[in-house]
Amino acid sequence: MLIAVAGPDGAGKTTLSWALRDALRARGIHAVRLDRFDILDPKLSPASAFIKTDVLTVRQSVMAMPAAQSRLLFILWSIAIATASQLKDGPPNCVLIHDSYWMKHTAAEIIFGAEEAAALAAASLLPQPDLTLYVKLPPETLLARKPDDRVAYECGMDETCSSDSFLSHQRQIQAHLDAWSRRFGWMEVDGDRPLAVLVEDMVGRIAAAIPPPADR
Secondary structure, three states: EEEEOOOOOOOOOHHHHHHHHHHHOOOOOOEEOOEEEHOOOOOOEEEEEEEEOOHHHHHHHHHHHHHHHHHHHHHHHHHHHHHHHHHOOOOOOEEEEEEOOOOOHHHHHHHHOOHHHHHHHHHHOOOOEEEEEEOOOOOHHHHHHOOOOEEEHOOOOOOOOOOHHHHHHHHHHHHHHEEEEEHOOOOEEOOOHHHHHHHHHHHHHHHHHOOOOOOO
């Protein structure tokens, strides 16, 4: 079962994805948390073992790519490789929780100039999630959560990372995510809810959706 955790920058996707993994494991459910940087771990992603670098270098290299299309294709490739490795080699009934997946990155690259239909067509080639959790928060709350650790990519490529550029960019991100949520039927999650309450609710839904083991 593949679960995508979607949302804008600062929504708490990473915190939620780790918490879901731990809560599912506590119930005896095999769960693995994934993100695009798993391509740097040959144990998690053997197909990308030729990449010998670190996360910071990957981030800087992606930012230096000359066009939105090249960045998006690399990001989608990294997600596809990391996810496909786990889908192929993971145990049956394993729950894969992917932090971010294609959603926010695709929205950002469309804002930066990628053509939307082509970007969505490329994203559609990835393994399709069984469930997408879309964590929603007002842009002003996102800003309060990231007072001094913003990067240019989160601010519309504004290297000063001003509050105004962050808010403007995140509003555009959310407009795309809101439209896709309606189109693709994502489960919208109130990011203001206490984490423990949110996780308990989500874990119950996920556990109920896991197919029963096949009779032997």
